[in-house]
Amino acid sequence: MSISTNYLSGIMPDSGQNDEKISAHVAIVGSGPTGCFAALAMLKCIPEVRITVFEARPAPYGLLRYGVAPDHQGMKNVTRQFERLFGSNQVEFVGNVRIGQDLPFEVLQENFDFVVIATGLPSERALPVPVHPGAKIWGASQLLRYLNADPDSDLRTKETVELGDSVLIIGSGNVAMDVARLLAKSDEGFDGSDVDDAAREALAPSKITRITLLSRSPYEQVRWDPSMFKELCSIPGVEVYLDGRRSTERTDTFSGPTRHQRLRVEVFFNQKLREIDLQEDNAYANQITVRTQNGTSDAHLSAESPKTSFRASAVITAIGFEERRIGFGEVPADNVFxxxxxxxxxxxxxxxxxxxxKQTAQLVAAKVGKQSKLTGLAGVAPFLAQTPVSFSDWKAIDEAEVTRARPGRIRQKFTSWSEMSDVVAQTRS
Ligand SMILES: Cc1cc2nc3c(=O)[nH]c(=O)nc-3n(C[C@H](O)[C@H](O)[C@H](O)COP(=O)(O)OP(=O)(O)OC[C@H]3O[C@@H](n4cnc5c(N)ncnc54)[C@H](O)[C@@H]3O)c2cc1C
Incomplete structure (x- = not known):
């Protein structure tokens, strides 16, 4: 990701006027919810702290902006707290600076009393079974990033992303529910959202007639929240079946037009994934075959355990995230959390x-002395190869997105960093 910033004026690091009062300079790496919550907690428990939040992207808030479902705006409203955070003169947002790439981690360590790493968990867990390389399989967050207009979404660069008539979702947690709901809803279901309409159109969800969810666990141990399941069952025109039996779960959450195609959503439990293949039968060209074995646990599975094959035109995995080496801050140090x-x-x-x-903030607070001897952001500014995006730059982007929202949407996000860069340049000129 890159944003052209050579014409942007610099952010204003702490002027140093009240340096004698500063108890600690804290750098937070990552402006996702965790980084922002940590900053909020530190403001409360560390008097006279100065906090700099470094973010790799020009836009703040991590998965809150590019992961959480675009039709769940209530969840995203937590950003209002974070806006107040960045309004504080004790907190600075430094966007478009990837630590470890645009700024060496060691420079942070030398100039800040404490560094808090809050970079999230960016890698989706890989499927632990053989997968045909030609099968259309995406991770749930890949799909969510696309629907959330993430400029870095690799789906935007694909020639075709149409999902076809049958989507199979591997997993049965809340993210799997998000995927099923987002694909099941008709256009009206996105009123008041900030979904990327062009992405939705390209996926062609209205052509889907069947969504199948495969759960590893039995029904009694399913990980979705009951409210998420109810929401899915309440979409007009959607019929939900659990192990072949029609679910009676319904609420009046939604009313309005039924999607023009009826949609069958089926959930199958106790499904141990075995293989994902492409159907060889010409009649089902490009159809994916997902093979499973049925059993409540590995201990109960044997070669004789019943096997099932599911057919789908696309597969979405929602089986969680895994750790990936961040590439810095690996060596234990007293001032790194x-x-x-x-x-x-x-x-x-x-x-x-x-x-x-909050726990991390308290650990930092326990180590803070009376007065910092370091310079924080002012000390690292000379090392920045490019000019960062400040919080007021971000507010200009934010306002432009809200202004250009089409009817029925609360904003239309920019899908490229260069568009954001243009807004910033115009605002500054
Ligand atoms: C599809 C999906 C739906 C979800 N829905 C919900 C929901 O409805 N409700 C709910 O409570 N939770 C939901 N979650 C979980 C929620 O998104 C996470 O709890 C939360 O985003 C984690 O916050 P974080 O700050 O740890 O990580 P992230 O949100 O991933 O933020 C990490 C930030 O660090 C930045 N970063 C990474 N590396 C660097 C670097 N080297 N230098 C500078 N910055 C860096 C990233 O750009 C990013 O902005 C959902 C998650 C997903 C994937």
Missing amino acids: RAGGCATGRLGNLAENRALA
Whole structure:
């Protein structure tokens, strides 16, 4: 990802006027929810702290902007708290600076009293079975990034992303529910959202007649929230079947036009994935075959366990995220902390990451002395090869996205970094 910034004026690091009062300079790497929650907690528990939040992308908020479902705006509203955070004169947003690439981690360590790494968990877990290289298989967050208008989404560069008539989702947690719901809803279901309409159109969800979810666990241990399941069942025109039996779960959450094609959503439990292949039968050209074995646990599976084959035109995996080497901050040090998914190896939800961020803030607070001898952001500014995106730059991008929203949408996100760069340049000129 790159944004042209050579014409952008610099952000204003702490002027140093009140340096004698500063207790600690803290750098946070990553402006996702965990980094922002950590900054909020530190403002409360560390008097006279100065915090700089470094973000690799020009836009803040991590998966809150590019992962969380675009029709769940209530969840995204937590950004209002974060806006107030960046309004504080104790906190600076430094966007478009990837630590370890645009700025060496060691420079942060030398200039800040403490560094908190909150880079999340960016890699989707790979399927642990043989997969045909020609099969159309995407990760759930790949799909969500596309629908959330992420400029770095690789789906935007593909010739065709149409999903076909039958989508199979591997997994049965809340992210799997998000995928099923987003593909099941008709256009009206996105009123008040900031979905990327061009991406939705390219995926052609209205042509889908069947969505199948494969759950590894039995029904009793399913990981979706009941409210998420209810929401899916309440979409007009959608019929949900659990192991072949029609679900009676319905609420009045949605009313309005039924999608023009009826959609059957089937969930199968106790499905141990074995293989993903392309159907060789010419009648089903480009159809994917997903083979499973049925059993409640590995201990109960044998060569004789019943096998099932599912057919689909596209497969979406929603089986979680895994740790990947961040490439810096690996050596234990007294002044370096990790928070959120990059510390626990589990992405977690917002509430969990808020709690983890608070714990990290308290660990930092316990080590803060009376007065910092370092210079924080002012000390690293000379090392920045490119001019960062400040929070007021981001607010200009934000405002432009809201202004250009089409009817029924709350914003239309820019799908390229260069468009954002243009807005910033215009605002500054
Ligand atoms: C599809 C999907 C749907 C979800 N829906 C919900 C939901 O409905 N409710 C809920 O509670 N949770 C939901 N979650 C989980 C939620 O998104 C996470 O709990 C949260 O985003 C984790 O926050 P984080 O800050 O740890 O990581 P992220 O949100 O991933 O943020 C990490 C940030 O660090 C930045 N970064 C990475 N490396 C560097 C570097 N070297 N230098 C500078 N910056 C860097 C990244 O650009 C990013 O902005 C969902 C997750 C997904 C994937």
